[in-house]
Amino acid sequence: MPGFVTHTIEDAVMSGSPESTMPDTEGINAFEIDTDLQTTLSSALSPELYSIAAPHLRELGRLVGTELDTLSRTADANPPRLRTFDSRGRLVNAIDYHPAYTRMEHLGVEQFGLVAMSHKPVLGFDAPVPHVLKYAFWYLFVQAEFALACPMSMTDAAIRVLKRYGDTALSERFVEPMLRTEPGHFSGAQFMTEKQGGSDVGANVVEARQDGGEWRLWGDKWFCSNVSADLALVLARPHGAAPGTSGLAMFLMPRLLPDGSMNSFRINRLKDKLGTRAMASGEVQFAGALCYPVGELGTGFKQMMSMVNASRLSNAMRSAALMRRSYIEALTSAQGRPAFGQMLVDKPLMRAALFGMLVESEAAAATLFHTAVSYDRADAAVASLSPEERHASVPDEPHSRYVRLLTPLLKGVICKRGRHVVSEGMEARGGNGYIDDWVDGKLLRDAQLGSIWEGTTNIVALDVQRAMLRNGSDVPFFAEIRGKLTPYAVDTTVGRIAEYLLAAATEAEQECDQLSLLGSEHRELGAVRLMHRLYDLLASSLLLEQAMTEARDANSFRKLAVLLGYLDEHFLRQENTAGSAEHVMLTHAAEQVLSAGHVPLSAVEPMLLRTIARAGSRHPMHRARERQGGAATAARISASGDIK
Structure with a gap:
């Protein structure tokens, strides 16, 4: 891996320094060592854009x-503090x-310019x-600092919400300061x-009342991340509005009033949190705080969910970075x-553990x-849609409907699995991993x-169904x-794998088609x-696409090993049986797989053949062709040595 120095046992012994046997990542360039990210960007971006980036x-x-890593650890060890009043007893929050x-x-x-970059040109980009x-x-940023990404993400999402739902005057007044x-x-x-609501947002009782033509907020919010924000989008129920989520509206509450004085709310206390310690989360009490309605009253929950969905993707990104x-x-x-x-x-079990994380x-x-x-x-x-169509919480066009599913899907799964991967890393x-001198x-x-904020795993799984x-x-x-x-189903090497995944997709699609016919309790039980x-299914399809691209462009089969490892873990593994993926960890190419190096087909071939055989045995439609297909693949690989 570029930027890494692989030490031998002789190096460690001859150094004479016990400290040299306790390496960390200090000084490593997180971008230069990430060839996977580089490949992704060079494929997704134009050469001109990539050269600027x-x-x-x-x-x-x-x-x-x-x-950044040093700053992050320092800020984490020195969390923020609340000063409710100044020296003269005035509320300052x-x-x-x-x-x-x-x-x-x-x-x-x-x-x-992380907040502004998807809204205006920064860093020399022309758009x-x-x-x-x-x-x-x-x-990259979150690989060093997780907590600050929360307020930056919410600011980014607030800009999107105001641009989409706020009237022109509101957007012009408040979007620009967030873009600076x-x-x-x-x-x-x-x-x-709120205390009584939690995930059940329809139970919220914070009220918005009109007073002399102005809207004012009354009540308590229980968990407010980035509580020191200059602008907060608040979900509240206009006085006399219907119960449930249909009666909620979205309001923009500035921290300071136009004359520079404090708005009428109080931060009661800061939360003493397990993690994200550098960022302030608190409890807020509104006592007639001035606010401005965003969009139509009664559509606040839908509008807030559009912000939540954007934040959910940020959640998934942060867990992926961790x-x-x-x-x-x-x-x-x-x-x-x-x-x-x-x-x-060089130890097989350690290699297998690392491979699972990878x-x-x-x-x-x-x-x-x-x-x-x-x-x-x-x-x-x-x-390209009409203004009315654009203002729908989910515009009725396929790309928006697709993203509507992907955001909770990634949030629910990546954040959950991220907890396991990070635990394995510790x-x-x-023992050093358990000590806070280390990261x-x-x-x-x-x-x-990740599995709590913006909806627990159960809540997000239900949103996938919704x-x-x-x-x-x-x-x-x-x-x-x-x-x-489909394009890979006819490939002579991975065709059986593509067919297996297509069959699995058909089964999953049929299950999704039946959701509306199930009672709510049965439907909920299967949601996670x-x-x-x-x-x-999505991850395997993308890894297959990446593997074939790498084989074609670089004649390397490292990503194919990653795909086969993923299939082994999530589709084909049997209880108490070593998976085919683990066998690649016994080859001379094991560290090349782990370190993003060049991997020859010969190192992956046994793993590939075993995966094909096991995939065939799981589907009756493949059983008749299993022996013939596996033998043909083996003969073709031996003859050609590459993937066509």
Whole structure:
């Protein structure tokens, strides 16, 4: 892997320094070592756009392994503090942040323009960047700093909501300060959760009342992330409105009034959190706070959900970034740590553990950047719709319906699996991983948030079903899956795998078609399992596409090994049986697979043949062809040595 130094056991012994056997990732450039990300971007972007982006990505990658990582750990160890009143007893709701947090804000918001980059030109680009590039910058940034990404993401989402739903005057007044990339920029937040409501937003009771032609907020919000925000989008019930979500409206509440005085709300206290300690979350009490309605009253929940969905993709991105950072930490440790006469990376069980982390990490990255591309397609499609159609919570066009499904799908699965991957990374480092002198504990604490914030796993799984039942999102989803798999079904090497996945997609599609016929309790019980099944189909399809592209362009089969590992784990593994994927860890190419090096077909061939055989045995339609197909594939590989 570029940027890595693989130490031998002799190096470790001869160095005479015990410290040299405890390596970490300090000084590593997170972009230069990520050939997977580089390949994704070079494929998705024009050469001109990539050439502009690359130096900035490289500089951010350098900071991830140096200053930004140090700042992040410092800010995490020095959480913000609340000053409710000033020295004269006036309400100020002031949050005092450590200078390390302020410096990170400068880097993220001002130097790299992470909030503004999908809305206006920054960093020398002549237009807003596509989402795939935006999320590439964020993906790198979060590998060092997770907490600050929350307020930056909410600010980005608030801009989208105001542009889409706010009237012209409201947008002109409040969007520009959030788009600034110089000191004085505004940050945004969403205040939605209440004590009695939680995920049941329809139970919310915070009330909005008209007073002399102005709207005022009354009541309490229980969990307000980025509580120091300059602008907050608040979900409230206008006085006399209907109960449930249909009676909720969205309001924009500024922290300060036009004369510079504090708006009429109080931050009661800050939350003492397990993770994301550098970012202030608190409890807020409204006492007639001035606010402005956003869009039509009664549509607030739908509008807020559009912001939540954007934030959910950010959640998935952050968990994918944590997976990547944790994997790189574990690999670096294993490459430099001697044990029992060998380096840890040479031990089969350690290799298998690392390979499991790698498979989940690269699957998450593949689905993340695919969804980012899909976001741009949806935005382009929505731009051609009428104003009335554009203001729908989910415009009735296939790209928007597809993204409507992908955002909760990725949020639910990546955030859940990210917790396991990060935990495995801590274990791979051993006792040091449990000590906060090392980064693993911070990664583990932060990883827990993804499966809770913006909806728990159960809530998000139900939203996946809702996307299909209400928006018909399963139709473009399965069309996309078939579109990716069908061209490879006739391939003489991976055709059996593509056919297996197509058959699995057909089964899943039939299950989705039956959802409306099930009682709500039976439907809910299967929601989490179905969510994971759909994600696995998408991830496998994307990994297959990547594997074939790599084989064609570089005559390397590393990504094919990753695909086969993913199939082994999520489709074909049998209890108490070693999977075919683990056998590649016994080959001379094992570390090349782990380190993104060049992998010959010979190293993957036994794994491929076994996967084909096992895939065939799982589907009756394949059994008659299994022996013939496997033998033909083996003969063709031996004869040609590459994939056609």
